[in-house]
Amino acid sequence: MHLGRTTLSKFLIQQLRGGDDERDLAALLVDIAAAVKAISSMTSKGALAGVLGSREATNVQGETQKKLDVLSDQAFINTFQLGGLTAGLASEENDQPMVFEPSPGEVNGRRYLAVFDPLDGSSNIDVNVSVGSIFSIIRAPKGRRVKPEDFLQSGARQLAAGYAIYGPSTMLVLSVGQGTHGFTLDREVGNFILTHRDIQIPTQTSEFAINTSNARFWEPPVLRYVEECQAGRTGPRERDFNMRWIASMVADVHRILMRGGVFMYPRDTKDPSKPGRLRLMYEANPMAMVVEQAGGLAITGRERSLDIAPEAIHQRVPVILGSKEEVDRIARYHQAFDTGTDEQYRSPLFKDRSLFQE
Ligand code: AHG
Ligand code: MN
Ligand code: MN
Secondary structure (H helix, E strand, O other): OOOOOOEHHHHHHHHOOOOHHHHHHHHHHHHHHHHHHHHHHHHHHHHHHOOOOEEEEEOOOOOEEEHHHHHHHHHHHHHHHHHOOEEEEEEOOOOOOEEOOOOOOOOOOOOEEEEEEEEEOHHHHHHOOOEEEEEEEEEOOOOOOOOHHHHOOOHHHOOEEEEEEEOOOEEEEEEOOOOOEEEEEEOOOOEEEEEEOOOOOOOOOOEEEOOHHHHHHEOHHHHHHHHHHHHHHHOOOOOOOEEOOOOOHHHHHHHHHHHOOEEEEOOEOOOOOOOOOEEHHHHHHHHHHHHHHOOOEEEOOOOEHHHOOOOOOOOEEOEEEEOHHHHHHHHHHHHHHHHOOOOOOOOOOOHHHOOOOO
């Protein structure tokens, strides 16, 4: 029973007390929670709602769209357009950002821009594996119409960011720059209840997440890290590691927030036109804020994700995030490789196949 517990609305009212601006940000996050509830309802009905499967169309990135990609996108667009608080939005599913004019008689200003991945991990939807939504809120320009370049703000300037995970339970995990907090949806009552206050990622870990089918395309520092983990207690790390890969970034990052670990979708040479798989504005940046606010770290390998100056809405970047000490180690491996001071490491697993062999 949730009576007496802290709802999302109460929590936000208590955290965001800094006048009209913060009050509107709290209202916007409550709007996002409403969209999340609608998407949670659709995903939980699965095949019963006739919403599974693909569409004929592809999105701007040439990826096949699932029906639920589009339905979730529409849920967010309606929420932001009708909610009166956002001056514009950008989504994974739409080539160009959308700009909203204030309606006649609208009382509040539209102070914010929303950037989002409406359904993350959508390849998992037809096999009933956890998916999610990711969002990032930044400030809109004052006193003029929004231009596409207004969206290109570094992650460090995010006012709020978070994700919803549609798993066995639906959770909303977010940060407004004062820690990272998790809320669980009580479906019967329709409220998000604060269940995970001030999440802290353990600084060390023995778990890593990476799509190893891409190993032949990785750079040497990433290969070195993974080989050392795989070598376990007989290798230089002197302890055994475990591996997980759900192929929903939201679910993989959620696990890391709960019990530590490292998530990597690193730079690779699979498609030289793409410096990574994941998108900066609506995957890397919001997750980096959530992870750093929980005491973790998010990098590309060579720089802090939140410091990247964005060049395009759908820009892709390498992503390495999670427990601080492990991410620091991977940063050191990149630096050592780039400066030619890399140690030669002979993997007992890979022997003569190791990249670090002469
Ligand atoms: P999306 O469904 O929004 O396109 O994102 C999918 C992403 C991410 O969630 C996940 O980590 C990654 O793609 C999985 O990639 P692989 O299919 O290469 O494992
Ligand atoms: Mn995604
Ligand atoms: Mn998506």
